[in-house]
Amino acid sequence: MKLFAESLMSELEHQLKLIHLETENPIQSAEQAIKNSVAALEKLKIFFIKHKRLNKTEEIEFFRNIKPKFASKLIYYNEIYTIETNKAFGSQKTIAKYYKAELLKLKVFFKKNQEFYRYYRTANNYLDTKYFVRTKYDLKLMVDSYYFQADHRFTTSHDYKVARILANDEIKVFLEEQIQKLGRKTITIQSPSSLPKGPKWTGSKVELIELIYALHTEGVFNNGASGLKEVTTFFEYSFNIDLGQFNRVFLEIRNRKSERTKFLNTLKNKLMIRMDEADEN
Incomplete structure:
Protein backbone atom coordinates (compact mmCIF):
# COMPACT_ATOMS: atom_id res chain seq x y z
CA MET A 1 0.00 0.00 0.00
CA LYS A 2 2.67 2.48 1.06
CA LEU A 3 4.90 1.78 -1.96
CA PHE A 4 1.95 2.11 -4.34
CA ALA A 5 0.91 5.41 -2.76
CA GLU A 6 4.44 6.82 -2.88
CA SER A 7 4.78 5.88 -6.56
CA LEU A 8 1.38 7.38 -7.36
CA MET A 9 2.20 10.61 -5.51
CA SER A 10 5.54 10.90 -7.29
CA GLU A 11 3.76 10.55 -10.62
CA LEU A 12 1.14 13.16 -9.64
CA GLU A 13 3.74 15.69 -8.46
CA HIS A 14 5.62 15.24 -11.74
CA GLN A 15 2.43 15.93 -13.69
CA LEU A 16 1.70 19.03 -11.60
CA LYS A 17 5.21 20.39 -12.19
CA LEU A 18 4.76 19.99 -15.93
CA ILE A 19 1.43 21.80 -15.78
CA HIS A 20 2.99 24.78 -14.00
CA LEU A 21 5.89 24.86 -16.46
CA GLU A 22 3.59 24.80 -19.48
CA GLU A 31 -8.24 23.34 -13.98
CA GLN A 32 -5.76 20.84 -15.41
CA ALA A 33 -4.32 20.08 -11.96
CA ILE A 34 -7.81 19.27 -10.65
CA LYS A 35 -8.27 16.65 -13.39
CA ASN A 36 -4.93 15.03 -12.57
CA SER A 37 -5.62 15.10 -8.83
CA VAL A 38 -9.05 13.51 -9.26
CA ALA A 39 -7.55 10.76 -11.43
CA ALA A 40 -4.80 10.04 -8.87
CA LEU A 41 -7.26 9.96 -5.98
CA GLU A 42 -9.52 7.58 -7.92
CA LYS A 43 -6.58 5.23 -8.57
CA LEU A 44 -5.73 5.32 -4.87
CA LYS A 45 -9.34 4.54 -3.96
CA ILE A 46 -9.58 1.56 -6.32
CA PHE A 47 -6.31 0.10 -5.04
CA PHE A 48 -7.29 0.65 -1.39
CA ILE A 49 -10.74 -0.95 -1.68
CA LYS A 50 -9.23 -4.02 -3.36
CA HIS A 51 -6.55 -4.22 -0.65
CA LYS A 52 -8.63 -5.86 2.13
CA ARG A 53 -5.92 -7.15 4.46
CA LEU A 54 -5.23 -3.96 6.40
CA ASN A 55 -5.01 -4.13 10.16
CA LYS A 56 -6.12 -1.21 12.34
CA THR A 57 -2.62 0.33 12.51
CA GLU A 58 -2.29 0.28 8.72
CA GLU A 59 -5.78 1.74 8.32
CA ILE A 60 -4.95 4.64 10.65
CA GLU A 61 -1.67 5.25 8.80
CA PHE A 62 -3.53 5.37 5.49
CA PHE A 63 -6.26 7.76 6.55
CA ARG A 64 -4.04 9.99 8.67
CA ASN A 65 -0.93 10.25 6.49
CA ILE A 66 -1.50 8.87 2.98
CA LYS A 67 -4.95 9.71 1.64
CA PRO A 68 -4.93 13.34 2.96
CA LYS A 69 -1.85 14.15 0.89
CA PHE A 70 -3.73 13.27 -2.28
CA ALA A 71 -6.99 14.87 -1.20
CA SER A 72 -5.18 18.07 -0.20
CA LYS A 73 -3.94 18.51 -3.78
CA LEU A 74 -7.51 18.39 -5.06
CA ILE A 75 -8.76 20.76 -2.35
CA TYR A 76 -5.90 23.19 -2.98
CA TYR A 77 -6.33 23.46 -6.75
CA ASN A 78 -10.11 23.59 -6.48
CA GLU A 79 -9.80 26.52 -4.06
CA ILE A 80 -7.26 28.29 -6.29
CA TYR A 81 -9.60 27.86 -9.25
CA THR A 82 -12.50 29.29 -7.24
CA ILE A 83 -10.46 32.18 -5.84
CA GLU A 84 -9.09 33.20 -9.23
CA THR A 85 -12.36 32.85 -11.15
CA ASN A 86 -14.22 34.90 -8.53
CA LYS A 87 -11.59 37.63 -8.47
CA ALA A 88 -13.12 40.88 -9.68
CA PHE A 89 -11.33 43.32 -11.95
CA GLY A 90 -10.14 46.41 -10.13
CA SER A 91 -7.21 48.31 -8.74
CA GLN A 92 -4.30 46.60 -7.03
CA LYS A 93 -5.72 47.78 -3.71
CA THR A 94 -9.09 46.17 -4.48
CA ILE A 95 -7.54 42.86 -5.50
CA ALA A 96 -5.26 42.85 -2.45
CA LYS A 97 -8.31 43.42 -0.26
CA TYR A 98 -9.99 40.42 -1.94
CA TYR A 99 -7.00 38.17 -1.26
CA LYS A 100 -6.88 39.34 2.36
CA ALA A 101 -10.54 38.42 2.76
CA GLU A 102 -9.68 34.92 1.51
CA LEU A 103 -6.92 34.75 4.13
CA LEU A 104 -9.48 35.57 6.81
CA LYS A 105 -11.53 32.54 5.71
CA LEU A 106 -8.53 30.33 6.48
CA LYS A 107 -8.32 31.84 9.96
CA VAL A 108 -12.01 31.09 10.51
CA PHE A 109 -11.40 27.43 9.64
CA PHE A 110 -8.44 27.33 12.01
CA LYS A 111 -10.42 28.80 14.91
CA LYS A 112 -13.34 26.46 14.27
CA ASN A 113 -11.04 23.42 14.27
CA GLN A 114 -8.35 24.62 16.66
CA GLU A 115 -8.59 21.64 18.98
CA PHE A 116 -8.17 19.07 16.19
CA TYR A 117 -5.52 21.23 14.52
CA ARG A 118 -3.48 21.13 17.72
CA TYR A 119 -4.04 17.37 18.06
CA TYR A 120 -2.81 16.72 14.53
CA ARG A 121 0.14 19.14 14.55
CA THR A 122 1.51 17.83 17.86
CA ALA A 123 1.46 14.23 16.56
CA ASN A 124 -0.96 13.00 19.22
CA ASN A 125 -2.51 9.59 18.55
CA TYR A 126 -4.78 8.78 21.51
CA LEU A 127 -7.91 9.52 19.43
CA ASP A 128 -6.69 8.01 16.17
CA THR A 129 -9.04 5.03 16.48
CA LYS A 130 -11.97 7.46 16.48
CA TYR A 131 -10.63 9.87 13.87
CA PHE A 132 -9.03 7.53 11.32
CA VAL A 133 -10.89 4.21 11.43
CA ARG A 134 -13.85 3.66 9.11
CA THR A 135 -17.49 3.43 10.31
CA LYS A 136 -16.59 5.18 13.57
CA TYR A 137 -17.63 8.72 14.25
CA ASP A 138 -18.65 10.88 17.19
CA LEU A 139 -20.64 14.05 16.54
CA LYS A 140 -19.03 15.59 19.61
CA LEU A 141 -15.68 15.46 17.77
CA MET A 142 -16.69 18.00 15.09
CA VAL A 143 -17.51 15.77 12.11
CA ASP A 144 -17.74 17.57 8.75
CA SER A 145 -21.02 17.19 6.85
CA TYR A 146 -18.89 15.93 3.94
CA TYR A 147 -18.43 12.65 5.83
CA PHE A 148 -22.12 11.71 5.64
CA GLN A 149 -22.14 12.09 1.84
CA ALA A 150 -18.89 10.25 1.16
CA ASP A 151 -18.14 6.62 0.34
CA HIS A 152 -17.54 5.11 3.79
CA ARG A 153 -15.35 2.40 2.30
CA PHE A 154 -12.82 5.16 1.59
CA THR A 155 -13.59 7.74 4.27
CA THR A 156 -13.23 8.29 8.01
CA SER A 157 -14.66 11.06 10.12
CA HIS A 158 -11.49 13.20 10.02
CA ASP A 159 -9.25 12.33 7.06
CA TYR A 160 -10.87 15.16 5.06
CA LYS A 161 -10.11 17.59 7.87
CA VAL A 162 -6.41 16.65 7.73
CA ALA A 163 -6.44 17.17 3.96
CA ARG A 164 -8.06 20.56 4.51
CA ILE A 165 -5.34 21.57 6.96
CA LEU A 166 -2.60 20.59 4.48
CA ALA A 167 -4.37 22.40 1.63
CA ASN A 168 -4.92 25.53 3.72
CA ASP A 169 -1.19 25.76 4.41
CA GLU A 170 -0.56 25.92 0.66
CA ILE A 171 -3.49 28.25 -0.02
CA LYS A 172 -2.13 30.66 2.61
CA VAL A 173 1.25 30.71 0.87
CA PHE A 174 -0.42 31.33 -2.51
CA LEU A 175 -2.49 34.24 -1.18
CA GLU A 176 0.46 35.83 0.62
CA GLU A 177 2.55 35.60 -2.55
CA GLN A 178 -0.20 37.30 -4.58
CA ILE A 179 -0.50 40.09 -2.03
CA GLN A 180 3.29 40.57 -2.04
CA LYS A 181 3.32 40.80 -5.84
CA LEU A 182 0.66 43.49 -5.74
CA GLY A 183 2.46 45.42 -3.06
CA ARG A 184 5.90 45.41 -4.60
CA LYS A 185 7.37 48.86 -5.09
CA THR A 186 10.45 49.95 -6.93
CA ILE A 187 13.05 50.73 -4.30
CA THR A 188 15.98 52.89 -5.27
CA ILE A 189 19.00 51.94 -3.23
CA GLN A 190 22.62 53.00 -3.22
CA SER A 191 24.84 51.14 -5.65
CA PRO A 192 26.57 48.20 -3.93
CA SER A 193 29.89 49.29 -5.49
CA SER A 194 29.82 52.49 -3.43
CA LEU A 195 29.23 50.66 -0.18
CA PRO A 196 31.76 48.75 1.92
CA LYS A 197 31.44 45.00 1.50
CA GLY A 198 29.95 43.30 4.53
CA PRO A 199 30.19 39.68 5.67
CA LYS A 200 28.85 37.02 3.31
CA TRP A 201 26.17 34.62 4.51
CA THR A 202 27.68 31.15 4.18
CA GLY A 203 24.94 29.22 5.94
CA SER A 204 22.00 27.76 4.07
CA LYS A 205 19.08 29.85 2.83
CA VAL A 206 16.74 27.75 4.96
CA GLU A 207 18.72 28.65 8.08
CA LEU A 208 18.61 32.36 7.26
CA ILE A 209 14.86 32.23 6.65
CA GLU A 210 14.36 30.45 9.98
CA LEU A 211 16.37 33.21 11.69
CA ILE A 212 14.47 36.00 9.90
CA TYR A 213 11.10 34.59 10.93
CA ALA A 214 12.27 34.27 14.54
CA LEU A 215 13.51 37.88 14.66
CA HIS A 216 10.42 39.22 12.94
CA THR A 217 8.17 37.28 15.32
CA GLU A 218 9.98 38.81 18.29
CA GLY A 219 9.33 42.27 16.82
CA VAL A 220 12.91 43.52 17.06
CA PHE A 221 12.68 45.70 13.92
CA ASN A 222 11.11 49.17 14.36
CA ASN A 223 9.34 47.97 17.51
CA GLY A 224 7.55 45.28 15.51
CA ALA A 225 6.22 47.69 12.90
CA SER A 226 8.30 46.32 9.99
CA GLY A 227 6.62 43.84 7.67
CA LEU A 228 8.09 40.41 6.97
CA LYS A 229 8.75 41.23 3.30
CA GLU A 230 10.53 44.45 4.27
CA VAL A 231 12.78 42.61 6.73
CA THR A 232 13.49 39.80 4.25
CA THR A 233 14.40 42.31 1.52
CA PHE A 234 16.82 44.01 3.91
CA PHE A 235 18.59 40.71 4.64
CA GLU A 236 18.68 39.82 0.95
CA TYR A 237 20.34 43.15 0.15
CA SER A 238 22.68 43.10 3.15
CA PHE A 239 24.00 39.62 2.36
CA ASN A 240 23.57 39.82 -1.43
CA ILE A 241 21.39 36.70 -1.44
CA ASP A 242 18.11 35.79 -3.12
CA LEU A 243 15.78 33.99 -0.70
CA GLY A 244 13.17 33.31 -3.39
CA GLN A 245 9.78 32.06 -2.19
CA PHE A 246 10.61 32.29 1.50
CA ASN A 247 6.94 31.68 2.44
CA ARG A 248 7.14 28.19 0.97
CA VAL A 249 10.43 27.52 2.73
CA PHE A 250 8.81 28.51 6.02
CA LEU A 251 5.98 26.07 5.28
CA GLU A 252 8.56 23.30 4.87
CA ILE A 253 10.17 24.34 8.17
CA ARG A 254 6.78 24.16 9.88
CA ASN A 255 6.17 20.68 8.48
CA ARG A 256 9.41 19.22 9.84
CA LYS A 257 8.66 16.01 11.69
CA SER A 258 11.24 16.76 14.37
CA GLU A 259 13.16 19.82 15.57
CA ARG A 260 11.13 22.49 13.78
CA THR A 261 13.56 25.19 15.06
CA LYS A 262 16.68 23.22 14.15
CA PHE A 263 18.95 26.20 13.35
CA LEU A 264 17.82 28.24 16.35
CA ASN A 265 18.45 25.26 18.63
CA THR A 266 21.95 24.91 17.19
CA LEU A 267 22.64 28.62 17.75
CA LYS A 268 21.52 28.38 21.36
CA ASN A 269 23.61 25.29 22.08
CA LYS A 270 26.77 26.70 20.51
CA LEU A 271 26.37 30.03 22.31
CA MET A 272 25.99 28.18 25.62
CA ILE A 273 29.19 26.23 24.89
CA ARG A 274 31.02 29.46 24.07
CA MET A 275 29.84 31.01 27.35
CA ASP A 276 30.93 27.95 29.31
CA GLU A 277 34.36 28.06 27.69
CA ALA A 278 34.65 31.78 28.47
CA ASP A 279 33.77 31.08 32.12
CA GLU A 280 36.61 28.56 32.34
CA ASN A 281 39.24 31.03 31.07
Whole structure:
Protein backbone atom coordinates (compact mmCIF):
# COMPACT_ATOMS: atom_id res chain seq x y z
CA MET A 1 0.00 0.00 0.00
CA LYS A 2 2.67 2.48 1.06
CA LEU A 3 4.90 1.78 -1.96
CA PHE A 4 1.95 2.11 -4.34
CA ALA A 5 0.91 5.41 -2.76
CA GLU A 6 4.44 6.82 -2.88
CA SER A 7 4.78 5.88 -6.56
CA LEU A 8 1.38 7.38 -7.36
CA MET A 9 2.20 10.61 -5.51
CA SER A 10 5.54 10.90 -7.29
CA GLU A 11 3.76 10.55 -10.62
CA LEU A 12 1.14 13.16 -9.64
CA GLU A 13 3.74 15.69 -8.46
CA HIS A 14 5.62 15.24 -11.74
CA GLN A 15 2.43 15.93 -13.69
CA LEU A 16 1.70 19.03 -11.60
CA LYS A 17 5.21 20.39 -12.19
CA LEU A 18 4.76 19.99 -15.93
CA ILE A 19 1.43 21.80 -15.78
CA HIS A 20 2.99 24.78 -14.00
CA LEU A 21 5.89 24.86 -16.46
CA GLU A 22 3.59 24.80 -19.48
CA THR A 23 0.79 27.05 -18.19
CA GLU A 24 1.29 30.42 -16.52
CA ASN A 25 -2.41 31.22 -16.23
CA PRO A 26 -3.45 30.14 -12.69
CA ILE A 27 -7.02 29.32 -13.72
CA GLN A 28 -5.94 27.07 -16.59
CA SER A 29 -3.23 25.36 -14.55
CA ALA A 30 -5.63 24.80 -11.64
CA GLU A 31 -8.24 23.34 -13.98
CA GLN A 32 -5.76 20.84 -15.41
CA ALA A 33 -4.32 20.08 -11.96
CA ILE A 34 -7.81 19.27 -10.65
CA LYS A 35 -8.27 16.65 -13.39
CA ASN A 36 -4.93 15.03 -12.57
CA SER A 37 -5.62 15.10 -8.83
CA VAL A 38 -9.05 13.51 -9.26
CA ALA A 39 -7.55 10.76 -11.43
CA ALA A 40 -4.80 10.04 -8.87
CA LEU A 41 -7.26 9.96 -5.98
CA GLU A 42 -9.52 7.58 -7.92
CA LYS A 43 -6.58 5.23 -8.57
CA LEU A 44 -5.73 5.32 -4.87
CA LYS A 45 -9.34 4.54 -3.96
CA ILE A 46 -9.58 1.56 -6.32
CA PHE A 47 -6.31 0.10 -5.04
CA PHE A 48 -7.29 0.65 -1.39
CA ILE A 49 -10.74 -0.95 -1.68
CA LYS A 50 -9.23 -4.02 -3.36
CA HIS A 51 -6.55 -4.22 -0.65
CA LYS A 52 -8.63 -5.86 2.13
CA ARG A 53 -5.92 -7.15 4.46
CA LEU A 54 -5.23 -3.96 6.40
CA ASN A 55 -5.01 -4.13 10.16
CA LYS A 56 -6.12 -1.21 12.34
CA THR A 57 -2.62 0.33 12.51
CA GLU A 58 -2.29 0.28 8.72
CA GLU A 59 -5.78 1.74 8.32
CA ILE A 60 -4.95 4.64 10.65
CA GLU A 61 -1.67 5.25 8.80
CA PHE A 62 -3.53 5.37 5.49
CA PHE A 63 -6.26 7.76 6.55
CA ARG A 64 -4.04 9.99 8.67
CA ASN A 65 -0.93 10.25 6.49
CA ILE A 66 -1.50 8.87 2.98
CA LYS A 67 -4.95 9.71 1.64
CA PRO A 68 -4.93 13.34 2.96
CA LYS A 69 -1.85 14.15 0.89
CA PHE A 70 -3.73 13.27 -2.28
CA ALA A 71 -6.99 14.87 -1.20
CA SER A 72 -5.18 18.07 -0.20
CA LYS A 73 -3.94 18.51 -3.78
CA LEU A 74 -7.51 18.39 -5.06
CA ILE A 75 -8.76 20.76 -2.35
CA TYR A 76 -5.90 23.19 -2.98
CA TYR A 77 -6.33 23.46 -6.75
CA ASN A 78 -10.11 23.59 -6.48
CA GLU A 79 -9.80 26.52 -4.06
CA ILE A 80 -7.26 28.29 -6.29
CA TYR A 81 -9.60 27.86 -9.25
CA THR A 82 -12.50 29.29 -7.24
CA ILE A 83 -10.46 32.18 -5.84
CA GLU A 84 -9.09 33.20 -9.23
CA THR A 85 -12.36 32.85 -11.15
CA ASN A 86 -14.22 34.90 -8.53
CA LYS A 87 -11.59 37.63 -8.47
CA ALA A 88 -13.12 40.88 -9.68
CA PHE A 89 -11.33 43.32 -11.95
CA GLY A 90 -10.14 46.41 -10.13
CA SER A 91 -7.21 48.31 -8.74
CA GLN A 92 -4.30 46.60 -7.03
CA LYS A 93 -5.72 47.78 -3.71
CA THR A 94 -9.09 46.17 -4.48
CA ILE A 95 -7.54 42.86 -5.50
CA ALA A 96 -5.26 42.85 -2.45
CA LYS A 97 -8.31 43.42 -0.26
CA TYR A 98 -9.99 40.42 -1.94
CA TYR A 99 -7.00 38.17 -1.26
CA LYS A 100 -6.88 39.34 2.36
CA ALA A 101 -10.54 38.42 2.76
CA GLU A 102 -9.68 34.92 1.51
CA LEU A 103 -6.92 34.75 4.13
CA LEU A 104 -9.48 35.57 6.81
CA LYS A 105 -11.53 32.54 5.71
CA LEU A 106 -8.53 30.33 6.48
CA LYS A 107 -8.32 31.84 9.96
CA VAL A 108 -12.01 31.09 10.51
CA PHE A 109 -11.40 27.43 9.64
CA PHE A 110 -8.44 27.33 12.01
CA LYS A 111 -10.42 28.80 14.91
CA LYS A 112 -13.34 26.46 14.27
CA ASN A 113 -11.04 23.42 14.27
CA GLN A 114 -8.35 24.62 16.66
CA GLU A 115 -8.59 21.64 18.98
CA PHE A 116 -8.17 19.07 16.19
CA TYR A 117 -5.52 21.23 14.52
CA ARG A 118 -3.48 21.13 17.72
CA TYR A 119 -4.04 17.37 18.06
CA TYR A 120 -2.81 16.72 14.53
CA ARG A 121 0.14 19.14 14.55
CA THR A 122 1.51 17.83 17.86
CA ALA A 123 1.46 14.23 16.56
CA ASN A 124 -0.96 13.00 19.22
CA ASN A 125 -2.51 9.59 18.55
CA TYR A 126 -4.78 8.78 21.51
CA LEU A 127 -7.91 9.52 19.43
CA ASP A 128 -6.69 8.01 16.17
CA THR A 129 -9.04 5.03 16.48
CA LYS A 130 -11.97 7.46 16.48
CA TYR A 131 -10.63 9.87 13.87
CA PHE A 132 -9.03 7.53 11.32
CA VAL A 133 -10.89 4.21 11.43
CA ARG A 134 -13.85 3.66 9.11
CA THR A 135 -17.49 3.43 10.31
CA LYS A 136 -16.59 5.18 13.57
CA TYR A 137 -17.63 8.72 14.25
CA ASP A 138 -18.65 10.88 17.19
CA LEU A 139 -20.64 14.05 16.54
CA LYS A 140 -19.03 15.59 19.61
CA LEU A 141 -15.68 15.46 17.77
CA MET A 142 -16.69 18.00 15.09
CA VAL A 143 -17.51 15.77 12.11
CA ASP A 144 -17.74 17.57 8.75
CA SER A 145 -21.02 17.19 6.85
CA TYR A 146 -18.89 15.93 3.94
CA TYR A 147 -18.43 12.65 5.83
CA PHE A 148 -22.12 11.71 5.64
CA GLN A 149 -22.14 12.09 1.84
CA ALA A 150 -18.89 10.25 1.16
CA ASP A 151 -18.14 6.62 0.34
CA HIS A 152 -17.54 5.11 3.79
CA ARG A 153 -15.35 2.40 2.30
CA PHE A 154 -12.82 5.16 1.59
CA THR A 155 -13.59 7.74 4.27
CA THR A 156 -13.23 8.29 8.01
CA SER A 157 -14.66 11.06 10.12
CA HIS A 158 -11.49 13.20 10.02
CA ASP A 159 -9.25 12.33 7.06
CA TYR A 160 -10.87 15.16 5.06
CA LYS A 161 -10.11 17.59 7.87
CA VAL A 162 -6.41 16.65 7.73
CA ALA A 163 -6.44 17.17 3.96
CA ARG A 164 -8.06 20.56 4.51
CA ILE A 165 -5.34 21.57 6.96
CA LEU A 166 -2.60 20.59 4.48
CA ALA A 167 -4.37 22.40 1.63
CA ASN A 168 -4.92 25.53 3.72
CA ASP A 169 -1.19 25.76 4.41
CA GLU A 170 -0.56 25.92 0.66
CA ILE A 171 -3.49 28.25 -0.02
CA LYS A 172 -2.13 30.66 2.61
CA VAL A 173 1.25 30.71 0.87
CA PHE A 174 -0.42 31.33 -2.51
CA LEU A 175 -2.49 34.24 -1.18
CA GLU A 176 0.46 35.83 0.62
CA GLU A 177 2.55 35.60 -2.55
CA GLN A 178 -0.20 37.30 -4.58
CA ILE A 179 -0.50 40.09 -2.03
CA GLN A 180 3.29 40.57 -2.04
CA LYS A 181 3.32 40.80 -5.84
CA LEU A 182 0.66 43.49 -5.74
CA GLY A 183 2.46 45.42 -3.06
CA ARG A 184 5.90 45.41 -4.60
CA LYS A 185 7.37 48.86 -5.09
CA THR A 186 10.45 49.95 -6.93
CA ILE A 187 13.05 50.73 -4.30
CA THR A 188 15.98 52.89 -5.27
CA ILE A 189 19.00 51.94 -3.23
CA GLN A 190 22.62 53.00 -3.22
CA SER A 191 24.84 51.14 -5.65
CA PRO A 192 26.57 48.20 -3.93
CA SER A 193 29.89 49.29 -5.49
CA SER A 194 29.82 52.49 -3.43
CA LEU A 195 29.23 50.66 -0.18
CA PRO A 196 31.76 48.75 1.92
CA LYS A 197 31.44 45.00 1.50
CA GLY A 198 29.95 43.30 4.53
CA PRO A 199 30.19 39.68 5.67
CA LYS A 200 28.85 37.02 3.31
CA TRP A 201 26.17 34.62 4.51
CA THR A 202 27.68 31.15 4.18
CA GLY A 203 24.94 29.22 5.94
CA SER A 204 22.00 27.76 4.07
CA LYS A 205 19.08 29.85 2.83
CA VAL A 206 16.74 27.75 4.96
CA GLU A 207 18.72 28.65 8.08
CA LEU A 208 18.61 32.36 7.26
CA ILE A 209 14.86 32.23 6.65
CA GLU A 210 14.36 30.45 9.98
CA LEU A 211 16.37 33.21 11.69
CA ILE A 212 14.47 36.00 9.90
CA TYR A 213 11.10 34.59 10.93
CA ALA A 214 12.27 34.27 14.54
CA LEU A 215 13.51 37.88 14.66
CA HIS A 216 10.42 39.22 12.94
CA THR A 217 8.17 37.28 15.32
CA GLU A 218 9.98 38.81 18.29
CA GLY A 219 9.33 42.27 16.82
CA VAL A 220 12.91 43.52 17.06
CA PHE A 221 12.68 45.70 13.92
CA ASN A 222 11.11 49.17 14.36
CA ASN A 223 9.34 47.97 17.51
CA GLY A 224 7.55 45.28 15.51
CA ALA A 225 6.22 47.69 12.90
CA SER A 226 8.30 46.32 9.99
CA GLY A 227 6.62 43.84 7.67
CA LEU A 228 8.09 40.41 6.97
CA LYS A 229 8.75 41.23 3.30
CA GLU A 230 10.53 44.45 4.27
CA VAL A 231 12.78 42.61 6.73
CA THR A 232 13.49 39.80 4.25
CA THR A 233 14.40 42.31 1.52
CA PHE A 234 16.82 44.01 3.91
CA PHE A 235 18.59 40.71 4.64
CA GLU A 236 18.68 39.82 0.95
CA TYR A 237 20.34 43.15 0.15
CA SER A 238 22.68 43.10 3.15
CA PHE A 239 24.00 39.62 2.36
CA ASN A 240 23.57 39.82 -1.43
CA ILE A 241 21.39 36.70 -1.44
CA ASP A 242 18.11 35.79 -3.12
CA LEU A 243 15.78 33.99 -0.70
CA GLY A 244 13.17 33.31 -3.39
CA GLN A 245 9.78 32.06 -2.19
CA PHE A 246 10.61 32.29 1.50
CA ASN A 247 6.94 31.68 2.44
CA ARG A 248 7.14 28.19 0.97
CA VAL A 249 10.43 27.52 2.73
CA PHE A 250 8.81 28.51 6.02
CA LEU A 251 5.98 26.07 5.28
CA GLU A 252 8.56 23.30 4.87
CA ILE A 253 10.17 24.34 8.17
CA ARG A 254 6.78 24.16 9.88
CA ASN A 255 6.17 20.68 8.48
CA ARG A 256 9.41 19.22 9.84
CA LYS A 257 8.66 16.01 11.69
CA SER A 258 11.24 16.76 14.37
CA GLU A 259 13.16 19.82 15.57
CA ARG A 260 11.13 22.49 13.78
CA THR A 261 13.56 25.19 15.06
CA LYS A 262 16.68 23.22 14.15
CA PHE A 263 18.95 26.20 13.35
CA LEU A 264 17.82 28.24 16.35
CA ASN A 265 18.45 25.26 18.63
CA THR A 266 21.95 24.91 17.19
CA LEU A 267 22.64 28.62 17.75
CA LYS A 268 21.52 28.38 21.36
CA ASN A 269 23.61 25.29 22.08
CA LYS A 270 26.77 26.70 20.51
CA LEU A 271 26.37 30.03 22.31
CA MET A 272 25.99 28.18 25.62
CA ILE A 273 29.19 26.23 24.89
CA ARG A 274 31.02 29.46 24.07
CA MET A 275 29.84 31.01 27.35
CA ASP A 276 30.93 27.95 29.31
CA GLU A 277 34.36 28.06 27.69
CA ALA A 278 34.65 31.78 28.47
CA ASP A 279 33.77 31.08 32.12
CA GLU A 280 36.61 28.56 32.34
CA ASN A 281 39.24 31.03 31.07
